[in-house]
Amino acid sequence: MSQAVLQIRKMSGHPGPVPGANVERAEQVCKLIDTTTCIGCKACEVACLEWNGYPFTDTTFDNTYQTMPETTWKYWNLIKFNEHEREDGTLMLLMRKDQCMHCADPGCLAACPADGAIVQYANGIVDFQQEHCIGCQYCVTGCPFNIPKFNPETKKVFKCTLCSDRVAVGLEPACIKACPTGCLHFGTKDDMKDLAETRSKQLRDHFGFEKAGVYDPPGVGGTGVIYVLHDATNPEAYGGLPKDPHVPWVVRLWKGPAKWIGNFAMLFGVLGVTLHYLRFGPKVVHDKDSKQGEAKKGITDLDAPVQMDTGGNIGRVWTRVLHYHYNCDKSFQNCKDEEQFYLANGYGLWQWQHYKNGPQVKSALHGVDAVDVCTLARRHAHQ
Numbered sequence: 001m002s003q004a005v006l007q008i009r010k011m012s013g014h015p016g017p018v019p020g021a022n023v024e025r026a027e028q029v030c031k032l033i034d035t036t037t038c039i040g041c042k043a044c045e046v047a048c049l050e051w052n053g054y055p056f057t058d059t060t061f062d063n064t065y066q067t068m069p070e071t072t073w074k075y076w077n078l079i080k081f082n083e084h085e086r087e088d089g090t091l092m093l094l095m096r097k098d099q100c101m102h103c104a105d106p107g108c109l110a111a112c113p114a115d116g117a118i119v120q121y122a123n124g125i126v127d128f129q130q131e132h133c134i135g136c137q138y139c140v141t142g143c144p145f146n147i148p149k150f151n152p153e154t155k156k157v158f159k160c161t162l163c164s165d166r167v168a169v170g171l172e173p174a175c176i177k178a179c180p181t182g183c184l185h186f187g188t189k190d191d192m193k194d195l196a197e198t199r200s201k202q203l204r205d206h207f208g209f210e211k212a213g214v215y216d217p218p219g220v221g222g223t224g225v226i227y228v229l230h231d232a233t234n235p236e237a238y239g240g241l242p243k244d245p246h247v248p249w250v251v252r253l254w255k256g257p258a259k260w261i262g263n264f265a266m267l268f269g270v271l272g273v274t275l276h277y278l279r280f281g282p283k284v285v286h287d288k289d290s291k292q293g294e295a296k297k298g299i300t301d302l303d304a305p306v307q308m309d310t311g312g313n314i315g316r317v318w319t320r321v322l323h324y325h326y327n328c329d330k331s332f333q334n335c336k337d338e339e340q341f342y343l344a345n346g347y348g349l350w351q352w353q354h355y356k357n358g359p360q361v362k363s364a365l366h367g368v369d370a371v372d373v374c375t376l377a378r379r380h381a382h383q
Helices: 043-052 107-111 138-142 174-178 189-206 249-255 257-280 287-296 335-344 349-357 359-365 373-382
Strands: 008-011 029-034 078-085 091-098 118-121 126-128 149-151 156-158 184-188 213-215 225-229 304-310 313-319
Touching (some): 107 249, 138 249, 184 189, 249 257
Antiparallel strands (some): 213 225, 304 313
């Protein structure tokens, strides 16, 4: 959802600087999720559906308490349930709210080629603009958290917006408003980091969770959604949360060196063609090349002088022969009739034989075997 009151800092697929970027100061907002106080009530799931206007969807049972295996294009917020066996053999139910992480360095935005389809506001929220989405799904491959989901009917991609429309008017996201245990918090990034560190220290000092810590991965520049985990060294136990997420190297290569190399290659190509034209001029097709090219098409175009010995008088005749791959039978009964036609027009039999077998004619044809000699004789007879 595009929010006019939120200043855009980054924009996908935009060839130049973002209009109005960095003209407004904005605090980086952040959502804190304390997994140690989550009770899995799913009130946040219901609030998300209601606020964004999506209907309740059918649930699936997979031997867990999860509503469905993963988020979908119309289900942006999902509580993941995971049974974890501790070192002492006891089981522990780990619950984590799964949604867009709103990375400071978003891989979805980097991968998207559509101008303005994905934007990052000055407050850090990453939002999708479906009216500009072209449905290429590059954002799906660019996200290390597997968050963007494709709608096969509208050919658009959707994800959590961190309720950018509510935040724009000073409200907290709907999921945080609905949480009954204080598991979810919303504020500036600095305040949420301080609160998360305080809670982590409390877990280490008083509850025996020596590995408790804050999940704010630096591989994507930090995130706008951070977690307090019982064991920060093993985030994979919380429903596949990646330990060290990064924007895929293919996206970095494509949007970085490969992009500039391609631009330079096109520039040098245009420059090379221009210099060649200025230095050598336009390409001229030589007669020999044109004859061979037309012979392949079934039409032989010959402009060659033929020397004829007519009893001591040498005449230069420029003969243009168009050959349509027909034999003598299509215009005459046979080559004998062609010979008679040739003789009837005042040419001697020795001239007919000269044109039929003479070296001058072979030289004029430039080795094009497909030319009908009868046609050559007939054309000369009409001249």
